[in-house]
Amino acid sequence: MSVTAEAGTFLERAPLVLRDAVVQWFPAPLQWLAHHLITIVAILAVFGVFFAFTTVAERKLLGRLQNRLGPNRAGLPWIKGSKLFGLTQPFADAVKALTKEDIVPAAADKLLHFLAPVLVVAFSLMTFAVLPFGRNLIPVELDAALLYFFAAGSATELAIFMAGWASRNKYSLLAAMRALAQVISYELPLMLSVVPVVLVVGSLSTSEIALAQGGWTFGFLPHWHVFTPWGFFGFLLFLVAALAESNRAPFDLPEAESELIAGHLTEYSGFKYALFFMAEYFGLTALSGLGVTLFLGGWQAPFAFLEFIPSYAWFMLKLIGMIGFFIWARGTLLRLRIDQLTRLAWQFMVPLALINLGNAAFWALTSGWSGPLQFVRWGVSIALVVGPFILLGRGLNGGRGPRTYRYATS
């Protein structure tokens, strides 16, 4: 037992020890630079590979959900007949994207057309800087980390606009407007679903929020926010808003591949298109990481006896779980109409998120209650979640039933 604990603590510290060892090789004035460069390279490497395997996992899982096989042919090119279950597919895709012709429309605004994919990847990568990947394993320790996350995330809207406008294509511009309308509408519920966590923990720092969820009741029930009524509901709101923010099914209207050409990406090809694709996955991963940090206990182990597994492994496991859920949702749910989409945001999610904020305030005020009062606390909190949900959910489709279609008869 002591051996595993020792190994656990060593594995726990391993990334930091490795980084410090490498930093030691640099001369003293450059050490701070090396320190940050190593962090950046580590994030790029880990999440680059993670992105590659997310795409292949998504394609394979979607294939299974649609009763087909998915990619299973790509193996190693220098070994004849190797298939490796298609696991090298993303690398083949990367080669394909890199070698394709990069077409820029003649009328396009060349500079902005080039800048848009670069900016969108840069901003979506910047959000990774404040995610606590493990115990003491956070790239930048900021006091206002959550504000930073949303500031960097909201800057991607600018890149969407630039992509749509610089293409000089009216369909691109219209699609960019639609994408912006969607992203801006869902930014509000996303932030409002995060505010209760800030209220209860009393900090905007992501590492402190992750730390605050440590500990277990009776040794097996973790103190994650998702296991409280307001936290569970906030997590659901966060999931829906995150899906919409990252333009994924069932909210993938901006680039609905079966209905539009590619929305604001119509005029992009080759590697620039791949960059947008990459930014979408980075954004999704960052939002999932934020969800894990805020609601699913961050890097905390679910049970006390599992603590010997290093914290970053728990974080990655939870992250993979979230991504898997998103892929599952994509394979299962139908795409919404634009009016349903905005109505869901403004008439349903925003009021519910505000009520949930009040719920969290009630939870924080009654934190001293004990004994039978605990049951009252849970009861009131659950009622505050279920009641408005049923009431507002009934009004959501009120009088608007399913659409009736009339077809032309010759």
Add this chain to the structure above:
Amino acid sequence: MNLALILISVLILGSAAVALALRNLIHSALLFVGCWAGIAAFYLWAGAEFVAFAQVLIYVGAVSMVVLFAVLLTRQSDAAEPMNPDSFSRFMRALVAGGGVAGILVGAILGTPMDVSTAGPAPTLTVKEIGGQLMGPHAAALLIVGLLLTVALLGAVVIAAVDRPEKSEDAS
């Protein structure tokens, strides 16, 4: 230390000046975004982290979107308006006025002895302290700002909404 400040200043002033001189409105709006981001960088340099992120969130994320939508909704013909003598003389007068103000301000700043301790470390103000200040001594101001924002946004929606449906019937 001062080098960073000078670089940030050049970024801010350069993008602002070019933005106001450009003919293409979208380009100038995007350059304004660069200018606001530069101002956020200045706040970071000065140690006001929270204000810097608020600046990025509000200006780069929200105000820029409103500006860009307004530019697109009020687009005129693509042909740039010609530089007529009237606008040229106005430009010269504006330049004289701005230059005069700049001269007075720069003279005043350079002529005033400032005995402040510049050697001290950057002061830190945690988010918790800012929150305490906002909820304590400045609670009334916070409430008024919330009310102001609500009223202003409602007013903006009312002003910008199409208010005369009968006119559209005439048109069609």
Add this chain to the structure above:
Amino acid sequence: MSPLQLCLLLSSLLFCVGLVGALARSNTILVLLGVELMLNAANINFIAFWRYGPNPAAGTGVLFVLFAIAVAAAEAAVGLALVIAVYRHQKNIRLQEANRLKG
């Protein structure tokens, strides 16, 4: 030159750029953006004096800037809504032509 003086120079020059822009351009949106720049210049002053002032712990400068940013956002929203309303009435957003009270 002390950093405080540099900050003040930056803010006064930015103010003048905004002033020239607001006076010289006839496009309403650009005039609004010029005014917005002048507001930002004032904010820079507040932060500079907070940073180098005698009592940074009070944080008054930071709080003032936060309120100023909120008010500036409201100003931009209302101003641009007015621009859109004016455009709808006269298909033009040149300032000197918006001189009729009757729409």
